[in-house]
Amino acid sequence: MQEPGAWAIPLTESICGDAGLTGGKAAGLARLRADDLPVPPAYILPVAVFNAHFPDAQPEQRPERPTLAPELATTLSRIAAELSGGNGRKLVVRSSALGEDGDTASFAGQNATYYYVDAASLTKAVTDCWLSLWSEPALAYRQANGIDGAFGMAVIIQQMVQSERSGVCFSEDPTGEKSDHALLESSWGLGAALVDGRVSPDRFWVSLDGRINQRRISRKRLKVAEDLRDPSDARLEPVPLRLQTRASLSDVEVGRIADMTRGIALRWGVPQDVEWAMHGDELYILQSRPITAQAMPRTVQSTVDGGAVDGRWVLFKPTAENFQEPMTPMTVDLYRRVIPPFGRFIHGRFYVNADLAAHLLPWSLSEEALADVLLMRGAPADQPLDWRRLLGLGAILSAGYLLNGITWHRTARVPLSSLDAFASLCDGVLARDDLDPLASLRQLVLNDHPFRPIGEFPIQCNISSGRYFLLIEVLNRLLARIAPDYDRTNLSLVLSGGPAMLSRQMVEGIRELADIARADTVLAAAMVEPASDLQATTLALGDSHPFNLALESFLARYGHRAVREIELMTPRWREDNNSVLNLVRSFFARQTTEERTDPHGLLLAAEDELHQALPHRWQRRLTDQLIERIRYYVTLRENTRYYHTMAMAVIRVKLKALEQKLLQADKLKCEDDVFFLEYDEAAALDEGALDWTDLEPVIRRRRLDYQNQCFTRPPESFNILARIPLLIPEGNLLVGDCASPGVAAGTARIVRDPSMASELRAGDILVAPYTDPAWTPLFPGTAAIIVEVGSYLSHAGTVAREYGVPCLVDVHGCMDRIHSGAQLRVNATEGWVEIVS
Amino acid sequence: MIEGLVFLLSMPLTVYTLSGTLEVVDQPESAGRFRALLGLAFRVALFTILTLSTPAGARIWILFGAITAIALSLTGQFAIRYLIRSGRWPTERVE
Known part of the structure; x- marks a missing residue:
């Protein structure tokens, strides 16, 4: 065995910055360390050590597991003792192959990384890491990217950060969604879950002036266990329910990480993809590499080929x-x-x-x-x-x-x-x-x-x-002929399904829960405090508390429902009542007992208005007959959804x-x-x-x-040219289809998931990407509803008509163009929304 | 000509009358059942009118139409379900 110049080099040594000796990843870490950035202490086993153990390494010939040189074994024991600090602190062993994290190929996730390594398993982790160079994914990656140059690997042995939060930050959004913004992804626990795609991370877009212009808080159901003993075992554990829908970073922390990432990109002159971790308030940089096409595993084109x-x-x-x-x-x-x-x-x-x-x-x-x-x-x-x-x-x-x-x-x-x-x-x-x-x-x-x-x-x-859609068309044509002067703005309200509609009864159930909470000082206090843990609060009240009895009754009836209920992976409300509690919190914030709308009163007034426009008795009988049929089918259609989601x-x-x-x-x-x-x-x-x-x-x-x-919008069509809906890129007007007529003005509130806490208040305009029945408790009290994907038949329209709330659907670009807090004017009757400021 | 017309008319009328029978079964309340019975009586009356207004020689085509409609309604439903259940008619999935 030809001995290398050094068996291991501390990351602080300047020689570690030579990618030809230590591989791309280690060289990057050494540069970060040299720039005084918070990189955990580490040692590098240079490529020469690999060469000493695999003198004739070729991609085509997978070697046997080597016997470590005695000097290396001694060195590893020393490194383990030093990095673990004498208190059993765990290590992480990472690959740093030649060409890895380069400008054109990242090798992201191709070579092995071993977490929770202790002194006893360090030797095996190092050899496993070397052998991962011959793993099928890594070899396929080399072949696919035409990499046929140097073949060798350095290994990084680093102190492990017990990450409470972790993620990646791109100095420029690589998805192209907001390319002038930094994109930060974050989740609970160790970042490996992100790389595996098992967790949908929170996403924050940070503008050059440091403002968070957009955030998407995801449901983070799983995380890597903090006290994991055996990394090969089931590596994920459930995140406590109260944390699943909570932002994993504060605004200050987002700004801090984005600033640091931009600083690295500025110093290095290339947009960077930085892996970070936080333990308490301590921020660590685990890796930084240039953004390459291969470094963006979570991004795809918005339209598929x-x-x-x-x-x-x-x-x-x-x-x-x-x-x-x-x-x-x-x-x-x-x-x-x-x-x-x-x-x-x-x-x-x-x-x-x-x-x-x-x-x-x-x-x-x-x-x-x-x-x-x-x-x-x-x-x-x-x-x-x-x-x-x-x-x-x-x-x-x-x-x-x-x-x-x-x-x-x-x-x-x-x-x-x-x-x-x-x-x-x-x-x-x-x-x-x-x-x-x-x-x-x-x-x-x-x-x-x-x-x-x-x-x-x-x-x-x-x-x-x-078929009610056809009957509405018949009624519209009939009214145009027999009552041409009738203003049909309130006709949608007349055609609504009424109290037999189960979606409406569900909203009443949420309203009842909000009313009970309002009467209880402990619950009322918890409802107005956004950071409060409603689940813990309700549990502490005991099973016999009126709120818990009403909640149990609500879940017995609607527990099979959920947001995205068509998807079988989605937990139902009876599995996770946190979603229902957040809906109650949102309802609580929007309505007081004095402010509630009375759908029945609105309906009677609209019926009177229609009857007055029809002078003859036969006209009234005919339209009433049609209206009765339409109401029946509207109710039947909405109610059947309640039942088939049971399946x-x-x-x-x-x-x-x-x-x-x-x-x-x-x-x-x-x-x-x-x-x-x-x-x-x-x-x-x-x-x-x-x-x-x-x-x-x-x-x-x-x-x-x-x-x-x-994270991509589905293409509307394949191999067929769909009309691009009217959208004025430089203007402040968006257009859509009317699902419930009317006009309104107010403050926009973007809501991406109704089961998460939102800032929606009475009189606000709800802006949503889509809706299903679980969204309906958000509707009462809102001034208008704007939905990016939908149609007249969609639940947004059906339930908005119940409450006489103007609703515009199929408003392309509304989720990108409208920001929470913007002032809007909506004319759902004519099908447009104006961003006033 | 008349045979063809009678055959074509009797098919939807059979479906309409069959559904009338089932609507009676569907109604759990007696009021709803009474209304459904009235509806069924109306459909039977339509069938009777068709039969009486058809020349005697062509009436056999009403029977043919009814049998065809019943066969299509029943076997059609069963055949579609069978094809789907047996996995012979799966919708494609592109990964």
Whole structure:
């Protein structure tokens, strides 16, 4: 063995800055240390030590594990004793390969890093780290990036920071979303969870003048355990509920980290990607490297290359308007087995087949017009009919009627209470241990017996009740003819579903909880204190406290609901009542008992106004009949959502049971990993046909893909030119579609997740990326609602009409262009919003 | 000509009447059931009118239409469910 000049070099030595001797990562750390930045103490085993143990190292030939030179073994013992400080402090062993963290290739996550290393395991960690140079991912990375130069690795042995918070900071936003801003990502615990894609980090965009211009606080459900003994074991533990939705950094801390990152980038002359960690108030820099394309694993283009997908596809609005995040692989895999193939799941979102639709529609539409129709932006008014296609469509509709006409008619007068039959069906399926998740879903969605009571078919009722949209069109045309002077601004209110609507009853449940809290001094104090732990406060009150009794009753009825409830990975309210408590807090802040709106009074006034516009009795009878039908279908459609989400809650329970079984058998390592498998993979894991090592890289890749997709807007279409909605880049006007008419002015409040604490106050204008029923408790008391993705049929519109709140949907760019605190003027009737200041 | 027309008319009327029967079953309350029974009676009356206004020689086509409609309604529902349940008709997933 040819001895190297030195077995280990302290990071403080200037020679460590030579990337040819110590690899790119160690050289970067040495520069940071030389600049007096807070880098934890470390030693470097230079590349020469690697060469001494692997004299003929080639990428093609993976060597055997080497025997360490006695001098190195002695050196490692000394380093371990010095860095652990005699108190058992743990070490981290990191790779620093030649070319790693360079200007063109980062090798991010390709070579190994070992945390929680102690003196006894240091030797093994060092050799493992060297051998990771021959790991499949690292070799594939070299091949993919055309790296065929120097092959060798230095190793960094560093004092480990017991991170309470950690993350990365980019001196320039590499996603391109705000390229003149620094982008900071942060989460609880050790940063490895971020790299694995298991945690959605909080994101902060910091402008050059140090202001935080945008923040996205994510739900951080998992973190690396602080007292982890065995790093190869299940590495993640749940974050306490009260911390999951709380910002992991204060504004001051965000500014401090962003300043430091910008300082490094300025000194080094290249935009930097800095890994940082905090223990208490102490900030540490763990790594800094130039931002390269490869250094941005969590970023993807906002539009995906259409070449990767054949055929023409358009985003299916009814699911896209409920949540922007993609569905997890397990959710997609289960759903795709129970829905007819009129579309396709692409990157976790559902797209409809535009080629098929083009054949079915009776007009010869341009690409833009076709995309408009499929995106529910209204049918073209002046397109000439193609009679041959019309005949074809007639034949298809007739066949459709023969196949589904019975269901269509049966949904015309469904007693709303009869839908409870589906709740019983769900209970029955849940109780049956012989039904696995897939069989349960098939049982609930593809019911075996089409002649069972219609109450057991909420999804069919939901689809059939969409006909109210046609009835509204009929009513509008009728009123235009018989009452041309009638101002139809309040017509939406007349058409609302009324008190039988379960979403509205849910809002009343939240209101009741807020009223009870208002009457209790302890709860009232906790509600107004944003940092208070509501869960702990309510627990301390005891089970028999009126608030807890009412909360229990609320969860018994609505516990199967949640934000993003279509996604099976989402915990339901009964699993995590923190979301409900935050909704109560938000309601508490917006309304006092004196300020509440009276939907029934508004409805009666609107009905009177309509009747006065209709002079003849027959006109009133005819419109009343139409209105009765519309109200019925609106209520039925909204209520069926309450029921069919019960099925999703049942499947989630079954999947979680399977996950528990796999975790206990050590076949899965981390909570929620099961949602990144396909169902057959999970079943094979359960049966022993596959094991963890087969699926770990798959889970890891899918988690990272999922993280990428969460931070991008889904493309509206593939291989078809969708109309870009009118947006004046330099102006202050945004446009959208009216879902509930009216005008309003007020302060904008951006809300990304209704279950998180927000600053929304009475009279504010709610600006949201999307809405689903769990958002509805935020609506009463707001001056107006602006939604980025939605349609007239969406829940935002349906419930906004209930409360007479103006609502504008499909307002492209509103989440980027409008900032919390901006003054807005909204004219939902005409479909625009103006940013006044 | 008349046979074809009668055949085409009897098919939706059969679906309409069948649904009327099931609507009676769907109503848990007696008031709702009475209303559904009235609806069913109306549909049966429509069927009767169609039968009486059809020349005797063509009435067999009403029966053919009814059988076709029942077969399509039932087998159609079952066939679609079977195809999906058996995994023969899965929606594609692009990762």
